[in-house]
Amino acid sequence: MVPFFNRITQRIRQSVLARNSGWMFLGFGMRVIVQAFYFVLIARVLGPHEYGGFVGATSLISIVVPFAGWGASNLLIKNVSRDLTVFREYWGNALFMTAVTGLLFFVVIISLYHFVLPSSIPIVLVIMVCIADLGASRVADIAAQSFMATDQLRYSANLGLLPYVLRLIGAAILLLFWHRATALAWGWFYLGSTLISCVVAFVVTSSKLGYPKLALWRIRGEFTEGFYFSAGLSAQTVYNDIDKTMLVRLSTLDAAGIYAAAYRLIDVAFTPVRSVMYAAYANFFRHGQRGMAVSYSYAKRILPKMMGYGALMFLLLFLTAPAIPLFLGPDYARTVEALRWLALLPLFKAIHFFLADSLTGAGYQGIRTAIQILVAVLNIGLNLWLIPSYSWRGAAWASLASDGALVIAMYAMVAVILLKESRLSPTLGEERICR
Numbered sequence: 001m002v003p004f005f006n007r008i009t010q011r012i013r014q015s016v017l018a019r020n021s022g023w024m025f026l027g028f029g030m031r032v033i034v035q036a037f038y039f040v041l042i043a044r045v046l047g048p049h050e051y052g053g054f055v056g057a058t059s060l061i062s063i064v065v066p067f068a069g070w071g072a073s074n075l076l077i078k079n080v081s082r083d084l085t086v087f088r089e090y091w092g093n094a095l096f097m098t099a100v101t102g103l104l105f106f107v108v109i110i111s112l113y114h115f116v117l118p119s120s121i122p123i124v125l126v127i128m129v130c131i132a133d134l135g136a137s138r139v140a141d142i143a144a145q146s147f148m149a150t151d152q153l154r155y156s157a158n159l160g161l162l163p164y165v166l167r168l169i170g171a172a173i174l175l176l177f178w179h180r181a182t183a184l185a186w187g188w189f190y191l192g193s194t195l196i197s198c199v200v201a202f203v204v205t206s207s208k209l210g211y212p213k214l215a216l217w218r219i220r221g222e223f224t225e226g227f228y229f230s231a232g233l234s235a236q237t238v239y240n241d242i243d244k245t246m247l248v249r250l251s252t253l254d255a256a257g258i259y260a261a262a263y264r265l266i267d268v269a270f271t272p273v274r275s276v277m278y279a280a281y282a283n284f285f286r287h288g289q290r291g292m293a294v295s296y297s298y299a300k301r302i303l304p305k306m307m308g309y310g311a312l313m314f315l316l317l318f319l320t321a322p323a324i325p326l327f328l329g330p331d332y333a334r335t336v337e338a339l340r341w342l343a344l345l346p347l348f349k350a351i352h353f354f355l356a357d358s359l360t361g362a363g364y365q366g367i368r369t370a371i372q373i374l375v376a377v378l379n380i381g382l383n384l385w386l387i388p389s390y391s392w393r394g395a396a397w398a399s400l401a402s403d404g405a406l407v408i409a410m411y412a413m414v415a416v417i418l419l420k421e422s423r424l425s426p427t428l429g430e431e432r433i434c435r
Helices: 002-014 016-067 072-080 084-116 123-149 153-177 183-209 217-221 223-250 253-269 271-288 292-328 335-342 345-361 365-390 392-424 426-434
Strands: none
Touching: 016 084, 016 123, 016 153, 016 183, 016 223, 016 253, 016 292, 072 084, 072 123, 072 223, 072 271, 084 123, 084 183, 084 217, 084 223, 123 153, 123 183, 123 271, 153 183, 153 271, 217 223, 223 253, 223 365, 223 392, 253 271, 253 292, 253 335, 253 345, 253 392, 271 292, 271 345, 292 335, 292 345, 292 392, 335 392, 345 365, 345 392, 365 392
16 A cells, blocks of 8 residues: 555656646645635625625626736746746736736726616726726736746745635624625725735746846737637636626626525636646647647546546535535525536536647637637527526526537537648647557
């Protein structure tokens, strides 16, 4: 038994992916614990109505968040993972693009506020969340992704954990002094924790990897690719989060709060898969330089374990769902049914995310983005049809249909590109078959 564990330990030490996955899993694992306490406290302090209002505001803003930076963080990972000497230039360009586009989309959100969100959600809350998510949070994300590009994921894990620790402290203060608070009161703590995280992330990244340096001439040549990254992430946010905003508008704040609580638990369950995704992301760009066959081969090494985890998590979520009211309170009793409907999502997401990353790594981000946009449109259409009649149940059905469609579409596109590459280059075809 001891030699067996020694062999496993040795393999982990020798594998960069395993080591980085371990750091990300540790970081995400700590984040799960912190998020669990933070989520329970906030759910209790705000209640379904106020929590639904806060989620409605953040879900709307999250759609345009990926455009704050115009894909600069993904371009940083792609280029720095292949050439470390260009880090300072991509770090500087990423901060510049975040400032410019963040301000632009801040204006867009404030202009759309009265048309999209109900008047019960104060505009001051929307402004605070915009500053936090379109500016400060994006800088912190770029900093964490900088360490992903350099295979120093322990820093990525720690920087990703910091804002949640600060939010947990804020939620504890709210519970201690207010017991019941409004979404607006929580917005101040949300903004403060994000700003502190931003400053810390900038200082750590600049001191460890290098201070930013502008190279604006690079932006023009990568503008289209940056748009593909941003549009893809925005579409991903749409089919993940637009249903919460639509529930606020087409149903009730209570329904949005109940559904959002279940979806938050799905996000927690997906944490181990997400840690591997983050650890493997830069490697997809390295493998993808040699074509789709090599990129997909790398994905196939990871997928079976992730699919097994997704299936196991479906059973666990389905069976343990009745325990939710014990932690969140009786107001969230209907979240039990919502969680059971959504329990298949970790399995679907585990499949389509790794297939999509194999497309991105091989240079097919444009195709990935097109698929994601089509699925986002499908999701919006289904929600418009189902939510007015079935409330949060309709949103859950739309989510299942959208993620299922992503699995089919991503796999089909990978297969088509592999076939095309094998016809153009017999060597690639032979390599794919051998693998």
